[in-house]
Amino acid sequence: MAICPVCNSLKVLEINCPNCGTLLENDGKVADFLDPYSHYEDEETVKMGDGYPNTAKDQICPHLMVCHNCGYDKVVFIKEE
Structure with missing residues (x-):
């Protein structure tokens, strides 16, 4: 089974905002925003x-x-390893 290296703190994302140059903050997996209990699910x-x-x-x-x-936001797809 593959794991996400970002979710498991094996890698850090460092992406600058294209609008203002500030370092973007990783607010977590998109699925965590869809359902408050998704992190308990398979x-x-x-x-x-x-x-x-x-x-x-x-x-x-x-x-x-x-x-x-x-206020810029973007979804980044991380290849699981």
């Missing part, structure tokens, strides 16, 4: 309802990156 079950059709098949983990300076 990962494969969560991926079936996260709104991205290929997360389970392609073994990717969508993370929400946010600029708390200007």
